[in-house]
Amino acid sequence: MSKKNPEYDFKWCPGCGDFGVRRALELAMIDRMETTGESMHNSVVVAGIGCSGNLVHLLEGEQPYGIHGIHGRSLPIALGVKMARPSLNVVVVAGDGDFLSIGGEHIGPQAARNLDICAVIMDNGVYGLTKGQSSPTTLQGTVTSSTPFGKLETKTNPLELYLTLGVSFVASGFSGQPRPLSQLIRQGMEHRGFSIVHVQSPCTTYNDTFIELKGDLKNGIQPSIWDVPEDHDPSDKNAAHNLLQQGGVPIGVIYNDTNRLSLDQSVENTWEKAQPKTVGQLMGAFEF
Amino acid sequence: MQMRDFVVRFAGEGGQGVVTSAEGLAQSSTQVGYHALTFATFPSQILGGPTWTQARISVDPVLSAGDDVNVLVAFNREAYDTHCEDVLEDGVVIYNSAEFELEGDGRSFGLPFEELAKSTGNNRAANMVIIGALAHLISMPQEHLVSFVEQRFNRGRAEDAEVIRSNIAAMTLGRNHLAESGFSLGELAPPEKPEYQQLMIKGNEAVSIGAMAAGLDFYVGYPISPATPILLYMERNLVGKDRLAYQVSSEIESITAILGAGYAGKRSMTATSGPGVSLMSEGLGLAWIAEIPLVVVNVQRGGPATGLPTKTEQSDLFSCMYPAHGDVKIPIIAAGTVEECFFGAVKAVEWAERYQGPVILLSEMALAERSQNIPKPDLSKIKQAKRKTYTGSNGYLRYAGNELSPMPIPGTPGSYVANGSEHDDMGDTTHLGERHVQMTERRFGKIKLLEEDDFERDQPEHSIAVVTWGGSKGPSFEAYNKLKESGVPVGWYYTMYLNPLPPKMLKELKQKDLVIVPELNYQGQFSSILRSLGVKAESITQYTGLPFKARTLVEKITEMTNVCLKETVGV
Numbered sequence: 001m002s003k004k005n006p007e008y009d010f011k012w013c014p015g016c017g018d019f020g021v022r023r024a025l026e027l028a029m030i031d032r033m034e035t036t037g038e039s040m041h042n043s044v045v046v047a048g049i050g051c052s053g054n055l056v057h058l059l060e061g062e063q064p065y066g067i068h069g070i071h072g073r074s075l076p077i078a079l080g081v082k083m084a085r086p087s088l089n090v091v092v093v094a095g096d097g098d099f100l101s102i103g104g105e106h107i108g109p110q111a112a113r114n115l116d117i118c119a120v121i122m123d124n125g126v127y128g129l130t131k132g133q134s135s136p137t138t139l140q141g142t143v144t145s146s147t148p149f150g151k152l153e154t155k156t157n158p159l160e161l162y163l164t165l166g167v168s169f170v171a172s173g174f175s176g177q178p179r180p181l182s183q184l185i186r187q188g189m190e191h192r193g194f195s196i197v198h199v200q201s202p203c204t205t206y207n208d209t210f211i212e213l214k215g216d217l218k219n220g221i222q223p224s225i226w227d228v229p230e231d232h233d234p235s236d237k238n239a240a241h242n243l244l245q246q247g248g249v250p251i252g253v254i255y256n257d258t259n260r261l262s263l264d265q266s267v268e269n270t271w272e273k274a275q276p277k278t279v280g281q282l283m284g285a286f287e288f
Numbered sequence: 289m290q291m292r293d294f295v296v297r298f299a300g301e302g303g304q305g306v307v308t309s310a311e312g313l314a315q316s317s318t319q320v321g322y323h324a325l326t327f328a329t330f331p332s333q334i335l336g337g338p339t340w341t342q343a344r345i346s347v348d349p350v351l352s353a354g355d356d357v358n359v360l361v362a363f364n365r366e367a368y369d370t371h372c373e374d375v376l377e378d379g380v381v382i383y384n385s386a387e388f389e390l391e392g393d394g395r396s397f398g399l400p401f402e403e404l405a406k407s408t409g410n411n412r413a414a415n416m417v418i419i420g421a422l423a424h425l426i427s428m429p430q431e432h433l434v435s436f437v438e439q440r441f442n443r444g445r446a447e448d449a450e451v452i453r454s455n456i457a458a459m460t461l462g463r464n465h466l467a468e469s470g471f472s473l474g475e476l477a478p479p480e481k482p483e484y485q486q487l488m489i490k491g492n493e494a495v496s497i498g499a500m501a502a503g504l505d506f507y508v509g510y511p512i513s514p515a516t517p518i519l520l521y522m523e524r525n526l527v528g529k530d531r532l533a534y535q536v537s538s539e540i541e542s543i544t545a546i547l548g549a550g551y552a553g554k555r556s557m558t559a560t561s562g563p564g565v566s567l568m569s570e571g572l573g574l575a576w577i578a579e580i581p582l583v584v585v586n587v588q589r590g591g592p593a594t595g596l597p598t599k600t601e602q603s604d605l606f607s608c609m610y611p612a613h614g615d616v617k618i619p620i621i622a623a624g625t626v627e628e629c630f631f632g633a634v635k636a637v638e639w640a641e642r643y644q645g646p647v648i649l650l651s652e653m654a655l656a657e658r659s660q661n662i663p664k665p666d667l668s669k670i671k672q673a674k675r676k677t678y679t680g681s682n683g684y685l686r687y688a689g690n691e692l693s694p695m696p697i698p699g700t701p702g703s704y705v706a707n708g709s710e711h712d713d714m715g716d717t718t719h720l721g722e723r724h725v726q727m728t729e730r731r732f733g734k735i736k737l738l739e740e741d742d743f744e745r746d747q748p749e750h751s752i753a754v755v756t757w758g759g760s761k762g763p764s765f766e767a768y769n770k771l772k773e774s775g776v777p778v779g780w781y782y783t784m785y786l787n788p789l790p791p792k793m794l795k796e797l798k799q800k801d802l803v804i805v806p807e808l809n810y811q812g813q814f815s816s817i818l819r820s821l822g823v824k825a826e827s828i829t830q831y832t833g834l835p836f837k838a839r840t841l842v843e844k845i846t847e848m849t850n851v852c853l854k855e856t857v858g859v
Contacts, residue, residue: 007723008716041682041703046548049708056705057716063682065698066705067551068717069544070574076541080548080556081698083532084506088552088698109537267532274527279501280667282525286487287664288319288439 010054017175017201017210021122022055024173024199025093027182029064032089032189040064044081048074048094048103051129052122052201055093064091072102075110078117086264089189092119097127100136100156110194111166116262118188118195122175123158124203132206144206159244162196163237163255169195170240170255174225175202176214180251187253193262200225200249213249228252290477292347294426295354298418299340299371300363300384302331305401309361309415310341311659316419316436317345318488318661320428321481325762326659327353327835330598332513338366345426347477350660351762355837358473359425361418363401364388380471382421397421397469404461410454420462426476433459485664491629491655492517494662495559495585498633500526501665503672505554507533508545510564513597514653515587518559539564543571543584550575550582551706553697555637555673559585562604563594565611565648572646573612576731578706579687579695581640581647581675584608585633588652588758590833599833600654602758603809605817608648609787615728619643619738620786622650624761626660628784634670635784641675643734644695650786652759652808654835678702688713690730692737735788743783743793747772751801751856752849753779755825757786757814760836764806767841778804778849786814789821797823802852804828806841 012018029043043064047053049071056066069077074092082090094103099121110117126144127133133146136156143150162170169191173181181199188195202210215223228250233239240255261269296313298306307328314324323346331337344354360381362368365388368381375381375395383390385398399421401414416437423433434456441451489497496518499507507526509519522533536542539560546556560568565586575582588604590596609620619639623632629651636649678684678694686696686704696702705715710727712718746768754771756764761782768780781797783790797803797818803825805815812827819825828844830836 005712005714005716007712007718007720009719010717039701041701042699044552044698054717063703065696065703066715067548067578068705068707068709068715069547069578070570070708073540073544073571076536076544077548077551079536079541080506080508080545080550081552082548083534083545084549084552084554084556085699105538106541109541267534271528276528276531277525279497282497282500283487283664283667286489286493287485288315288488288661 008057010057012051012054013205015204015210016051017124017199017203018052018055018122020175020178021052021120021181021199021201022058023178024181024185025055025091025120026059026061027178028185028189030061031182031186038089042087043089043091045091045093046074046078046081048072048092048098050095050098050127052093052095053098072098073106074098075103075106075119079110079115082115082117083264083267086116090117091189092117094119094121096121096123096125096137096158097135100158107162107167108165111162111168113263114168114193114260116193116264118185118191118197120185120188121158121196121198122201123198124201124207125209126203126207128203128206138207157244158198159254160241162198163240163244167196168193168257168260169253171195171197171253172249172251173197173199174213174249174251175199176210177251184253191256192258192265193260224248225251228254290475291426291473292477293344293354294358294473294476295342295344295356296359296361296422297340297342297357297371297374298361298363299338299367302333302337302339303335304363305415306339306363307341309418310343312415313345313419313422314343314659315440315488316433318486319436319439320432321479322346323348323350323661324488324659325350325353327654328657329834332597338370340367340371345476347480351766352838353835355839359422380425380473382418382466395471397466397471399462399465404465405458408454408457408461410451410458413455413458416455416458417462420459421466423459424463424466425471425473427472427474428476430460430463482663486661487664488659488661489626490517490657490659491623491626491651492587492657493521494626494629495623495633495649495651496521496525498630499557499583499637501667501670502634502637503555504557504637505531506546506549506556507558508536508542509558510536510539510542510560512561512564514589514656515559515561515564515585517656518585518587539567540571543568546582547571547575547580550580551698553677555581555641557583557585557637559587561587561589561597562591562607565604565607569611572618573614573616574708575646576612576616576618577710578708579644579731580706581644583636583640583647583649585636585649585651587656588650596833598653600652600759600835601808601831601833602652602760603813603831604650605757605786605809605813608650609817615732617732617735617787619645619647619735619788620650621647621784622758622786623655624758624782624784626655626658627662629655630662630665632784638673639738641673643737644675644692645731645734650758655759685713686715687711687727687730690726690733692734739788739791740785741790741792742785743781743790745793746780748779748796750777750779752777752804752852753781753797753800754804754806754845755781755797755818756806760806760808763836763838764841766838767845770838770842771845776846776849777853778845794821794823800824801856802826802848804845804848806836808835
């Protein structure tokens with residue numbers, strides 16, 4: 001919404017990482033508008049369900065189109081939007097629960113299709129909106145409202161998962177750095193194919209990892225985030241895997257394969273083989 | 289005496305030519321001016337398994353697959369044992385004598401189909417041997433068959449002449465062999481070829497072309513029996529710039545992807561069967577609350593769960609009218625014939641765009657796989673479906689007011705959020721009670737835009753009426769015609785619009801003492817919906833996986849009519 005809407009009563013908690021992600025997305029979309037000359041109404045933000053999905057209502061300034069759909073299905077909704085109008089800039093915003101748990105079945109197919117959309121995932125390692133249950137990225141052993149004796153399962157490594165599934169652009173960001181994050185999102189939008197910008201976006205109420213991520217050197221806490229070195233070759237998948245083996249949270253572009261066709265390009269390539277017929281011609285085949 | 293109608297059942301193992309024989313007979317008969325309808329039932333496996341197909345050939349338009357079998361073509365012993373009891377006393381059995389022998393029942397004749405075909409040099413002409421034999425049984429002139437073969441195999445290829453020669457030779461062999469037997473069913477009355485142009489087409493193909501005639505732009509689907517042929521047809525034909533047909537990875541992807549495309553301004557559709565509809569329920573609710581046009585075709589099969597994937601049933605009316613949680617009632621069109629598969633699809637696409645929401649078109653296995661001759665639809669009378677679109681500037685309130693409002697299309701000004709949470713007029717989430725009241729009434733109010741007084745009616749003066757739905761239309765109407773002839777006092781009402789029902793029809797039905805509803809499910813789903821609308825409706829149910837026989841319906845309707853009349857007189 002472009003101005004304060006008194007009827008809209010949803011609020012993120014103070015200090016929520018999603019504020020930073022929202023700012024980064026706004027910056028990236030404004031930059032896209034300015035550099036491509038395309039209007040904001042050429043962008044569609046497809047949101048998942050959860051704290052993060054509310055981002056679509058909280059964007060400030062000129063408004064893109066939005067869909068705030070059902071839990072876990074932002075990717076296939078985006079598939080429909082993009083393939084209906086490939087000229088649109090389609091962005092998915094979702095959280096770790098929505099994207100990796102209930103919606104996990106849709107990541108592989110979009111990766112195989114190389115659907116040309118950019119997914120911005122806000123990972124806070126917890127189900128916030130339903131008040132603190134464990135999610136795929138909660139650490140094993142953590143006590144949450146739904147794991148009174150500690151989480152039994154291991155933590156999913158989303159970046160490894162995306163690489164393995166064949167996502168063609170994988171970046172990792174931090175909500176505490178909106179400007180660098182906006183650059184990652186901007187690159188994701190620019191990438192012709194399926195891009196995921198996976199963002200550490202801490203939940204200040206149920207799983208506050210802000211200090212852990214950013215560090216507090218005065219108190220002897222080393223940051224767990226670290227910048228992807230400049231000499232990293234993102235077109236090298238083995239290098240990308242190696243990067244993820246080094247512990248902590250690398251920030252930057254992990255992997256970028258620019259050699260694949262996106263789904264809309266592949267479809268366009270079939271137009272030569274396809275011979276569209278009129279409805280009259282189609283009926284003709286059944287005449288006798 | 290000349291016959292006006294005859295029924296052939298082909299039974300054997302999948303892959304033996306059971307289906308191609310029935311289709312060939314139906315095509316050759318329609319070619320010369322008869323009416324034809326085929327009914328198929330398959331096992332759910334890739335190869336083999338007991339299968340049978342029935343073809344009914346008639347001088348008059350065909351309403352059902354026929355109650356009785358005049359000729360059984362048995363490809364193996366098991367097929368003979370299973371089906372011989374359904375053959376009329378004066379019927380004939382033609383059996384594959386290369387597989388088994390029958391002795392001395394006085395009505396069976398052995399024919400080595402494949403061997404005879406091979407002797408013509410065309411191993412694939414076994415079905416032509418059979419068609420030739422059948423032609424002898426009903427005294428169909430040879431020139432009809434020759435002209436059929438010439439038209440069918442004249443495809444502009446070098447081998448055409450040889451294919452035509454061997455097929456005619458195969459038919460002639462079949463005819464001559466049966467002539468030796470002395471068996472005959474009499475003579476089928478000469479065809480009364482309709483003046484209008486016709487198509488010979490199956491329900492699934494008719495749905496596909498109908499949707500395209502209404503301007504369908506976007507189709508995605510996931511393979512499921514018996515709806516898969518629609519996906520395959522679309523993938524080959526809904527192609528080129530600005531159109532797409534595409535296979536996705538689940539029915540959840542199907543419904544959400546067509547929702548995305550519908551939101552982006554495309555006329556969108558998917559087709560599935562019962563299990564797919566179950567997976568789509570949340571997405572259908574989203575399309576309803578966010579007001580996004582889309583069409584789901586449900587080619588019903590026996591359920592629940594995996595159920596009977598290759599048998600017919602009409603048991604998804606509840607799950608399609610009320611598929612989702614919350615206050616939702618989806619507009620429903622149910623096709624009753626192959627022709628209605630075409631026009632139902634046209635209407636479903638048009639309805640979705642008209643009221644900006646989801647529409648379900650019900651078909652069923654027995655329609656999907658049925659070949660039938662239908663009048664060729666007049667495309668000049670079909671308008672492309674069009675929605676009201678917004679063409680103003682930014683700052684639009686998409687959901688303002690209690691009535692349908694123009695829809696903005698991404699890529700043009702008018703950005704808004706299509707929201708699956710209850711929302712205010714700009715699409716932002718709200719929890720205000722008065723908003724939920726307004727939006728709920730807005731959504732239900734829009735269904736009124738779909739009311740059309742388009743229904744069939746005969747003998748409305750009677751206080752008892754037969755009102756069926758979907759594919760039970762054929763056998764029910766056949767039964768009704770017999771009842772009318774014998775003076776049983778019942779009327780006939782029929783529509784393919786199940787929600788909303790034509791208001792005038794509903795008003796008249798409410799005045800009846802009894803409305804009899806033949807339907808293929810256990811619970812009597814349509815009659816129970818009619819009762820909820822204030823109609824005194826009772827069902828005749830059947831749940832065998834097969835369509836009704838007209839005879840069964842004549843008996844049951846007569847019985848129910850008598851009981852009702854006695855009760856009324858008694859009062």
